[in-house]
Amino acid sequence: MNEKPTLSDLSAFTTIIAHRSFRKAAEELGLSPSTLSHMMRGLETRMGVRLLNRTTRSVSPTEAGERLAAKLGPALRELDAALEAVDDFRGGPSGTIRINTSSIVIRRLLENAVPTFLARYPDVALDLVSDGRLIDIVADGFDAGIRLRESVPQDMIAIAFGGPARFVTVASPDYIASRGEPSTPQELSQHACIRLRMPSGKLYRWEFERRGEETVVDVSGPLTLDDTELMVEAAASDLGIAYVPQHLAQDYLRQGRLVAVLSDWCPEIDGLCLYYPGHRHVPAGLRAFIDILKEIDGKLSSSLPAPNIAHPSPAPASRR
Template structure:
């Protein structure tokens, strides 16, 4: 059998499906619909005369033939991908696509301040950003890198710090504070309406403070739990309760008088943001350029 150009493209599709065991995730990585991948895979299996995947509604597994094919062509395709990536050194303008999984506040506080300049500098680089506070497997889900708070980055990843430490604060709207008063001590929060924070792993976050004897955490009473900072901000602005979060997130609203920070003398500082990626793959040129620009502009200090 003579390998055609369409076979080469379909081999690439097959490798992505084999890596992620998901047509949807492989399609996100490649920029191709899941249905198109399924059609291409069926065509490849038909031309080869063997089944490469076992597919059910719940899972995708490799057949023995599929495993042999994956093992045989992974290295050559990786070498081709790296050779194409290396060509960025010779281009007037780098090209490529970067998929990032980013904690929501980092998208607002960090990326929004550098991406306009990044797209001006590198108009041929496409950024695909998924902003979520839920922890994901960036390798398994087809991302080139993630951005999260220090201390939450998986230990098997290469991590680079891209911001300074971040002050955390409690804030409420003038209407809420007029109605319920201003807490003077973290213990006073037990008599307030607090917006609970549901973390990406479904745990409920305890609010951190710092006093004369060091840092301590408080479990606050909550009738409303939110898993995303921007939604919580909207509730705080509407007077639904006190909110705990990164002080830079509050700053524009405090400047306009829409929010007021409280318990400022008890405020603490948490780890900044880190970009992280697998140690088992070459860092794409576009990702390196984005990291360099963040470090150059340091929108949250460094």
């Protein structure tokens, strides 16, 4: 190897490995796919070894590429942390903060937290990525994630906000009038239930608990959706019983378009947490975002009951 590769080449290489796509990596880096491909050919020439297997549809690392990526990932993250550490000596936080969560949570953040944060810290860009799956935020290059507390990995530092969460079972008044109201979770087998398909492809099994008694029901029904907001709308359209985050159904319940059933089987659970790895430097921008969450949380709790915020991805076994 006569010439050492540049930092930009190595960073671009890890981005390609993360996306398994020249096109997606090029979009993130702000380059054209042809420019990125040319950079990788130059990198391979300088290193004297092929790093990527290319086809017309995909790209994957060779054995040498995998070994290089495994070493580069931690090194580049440490470099980023070193650069971010000087933020405290600037006029304020800057750079980009990447957070992985769900689309439902992002909508809630857009109500207060995001506008407040962007107005207060104009030099920080927020990159909010909606994902129904639980991922390794460190391996996928995120600064933090937001999930229900019971879904947060134990080795992460978790900051709770938004108050407790609750899933509720709801149906329209007309549906209840025509089909009756279930009095136990087991009676759901006699009803048309609106099922939820998880990002993994599995159907979510409804979880209930009352006075320490837990039960899981594999419901059946003629309609399956992959979005909890659509489930609420379907239930309000008399299509069956849905099991959804309470905050999504609140307006419908208030308007009388939905009624709650099996309420005593739907207790509160721990709500949302922003979480991040404790062994890494915490970027100044992320610390500022956490402060905004705490600030807004304090204002809400001093004036109103804490909102019930929940993620559609279930936790322990299925709610995770």
